[in-house]
Amino acid sequence: MLNEAWTLSPAVALRPEPFGALAYHFGNRKLTFLKRPELVTVVRALGDSPDVRTALETAGVPEAHHAAYVDALAGLARTDMIRKRDTDSTEGAAA
DSSP states (O other): OTTSOEEEOTTEEEEEETTEEEEEETTTOOEEEEOOHHHHHHHHHHTTSSSHHHHHHHTTOOGGGHHHHHHHHHHHHHTTSEEEOOOHHHHHHHO
16 A cells, blocks of 8 residues: 555545544545544545655655555555556546
């Protein structure tokens, strides 16, 4: 996952909270608590980063904690809060 491009699902809204954020998926009606502000920063950075590793680095997450964040992101992916970004379609459009 670290070398893959991901983004926030377009069906998800993030609402900032003192503990981090609430993520609500309008399609499957799932509500998820993002309990760390750093995780919210990572999730927001995904769409502008070439891969998860860069999003983690941008958010200031120490490399020793990357595995824990990847586990959290994998959980968000299982409920479609985040999804893989199709990087081929943008490259093909420029050709």
